[in-house]
Amino acid sequence: MRKLLLWTGVLAGLIALPHALSFSQQEILVFLVINVLLVASYRLLTLTGEWSLAHVVIMGVGAYASALLSKTLGVYVPLAILLGGVTAALVAVLLSFPLFRMKGFYFLIGSFAAGEIIRLLWKRFRDPFGGAKGIKGIEPMPDFSIGIYDFDFFEPISYYYLAGAVVAVCLWILWRIERSPVGLTFHAVHWQDKLAEASGVNLRAYRTLAFAIASGFAGLSGGLLAHYVGTINPNSFDVEVMVFVLTWAIVGGTSTFYGPILGCVVLTILNEIVLRELGFEQMRPFIYGAIMILSILFLPNGLESLIQKLTRRAPAKASKEKVAE
Numbered sequence: 001m002r003k004l005l006l007w008t009g010v011l012a013g014l015i016a017l018p019h020a021l022s023f024s025q026q027e028i029l030v031f032l033v034i035n036v037l038l039v040a041s042y043r044l045l046t047l048t049g050e051w052s053l054a055h056v057v058i059m060g061v062g063a064y065a066s067a068l069l070s071k072t073l074g075v076y077v078p079l080a081i082l083l084g085g086v087t088a089a090l091v092a093v094l095l096s097f098p099l100f101r102m103k104g105f106y107f108l109i110g111s112f113a114a115g116e117i118i119r120l121l122w123k124r125f126r127d128p129f130g131g132a133k134g135i136k137g138i139e140p141m142p143d144f145s146i147g148i149y150d151f152d153f154f155e156p157i158s159y160y161y162l163a164g165a166v167v168a169v170c171l172w173i174l175w176r177i178e179r180s181p182v183g184l185t186f187h188a189v190h191w192q193d194k195l196a197e198a199s200g201v202n203l204r205a206y207r208t209l210a211f212a213i214a215s216g217f218a219g220l221s222g223g224l225l226a227h228y229v230g231t232i233n234p235n236s237f238d239v240e241v242m243v244f245v246l247t248w249a250i251v252g253g254t255s256t257f258y259g260p261i262l263g264c265v266v267l268t269i270l271n272e273i274v275l276r277e278l279g280f281e282q283m284r285p286f287i288y289g290a291i292m293i294l295s296i297l298f299l300p301n302g303l304e305s306l307i308q309k310l311t312r313r314a315p316a317k318a319s320k321e322k323v324a325e
Contacts, residue, residue: 026156037167039260041217048210049190054115060237062088062219063226070139081223088219089212096208122234134233251295253302
């Protein structure tokens, strides 16, 4: 009953939240929701022990695919977003053939090189990718009405509700995957790869599967982004953005499902409220780098470890009070 009341309160708070914010803050909220899906999908890949520097570029694959399908072929926008996710997953499968010949640091560098090759292709070919200027005039999400509420997706509040619903479903699917036998195998591939292989697990196949699933959801986030901002270019998915995703994951922690999400939310609030208001936004890469280093040194398990300590202390305190009574 308590959990039901808690989740009901959280849902009510999320629904009411944009109405308490300014227009610019509502737009930031939309980007935050999209980034939550991006970083949550990235964590699924890390379950197998591999860290990629191409995840944001894969997000761009979904964005470009969705934009081109809707703009040039007239595909219905929601379907184009789904197909963008499928395209990103297929590209990940193709990249897995050379990349999964490598492990650890070599995989990290190989993924960076693969991502830069894709970005260079976007810059090189003006048809169909628009070259360095990218694609403009991307088809918006079609408006619709539910009861008395009209969803106008040029408005950030309407798009926030749409993106929030899509991301909530995606997070639930990712959560279920992690707790399924497939997700447990991902953990085994990471922590006990020799034992898993001896038990008949195809390590490369499961790494490829994790890479493809994570990339598919990253592609969905790219599609949501493209049809909101209306324009994309290769610089929208460069390595600087990837560093932010890494920072969210490391600062939040990756041992729990909510860790990277927590890191994304906390650092976004820090950037948009603290740094922007104080005029330090240009120093964001420096400050993010310092936060990452400090987190590794003094909070190696991420912000999630603080939540775990608080949740452990609460039952312990309650039990002590019962004993005292």
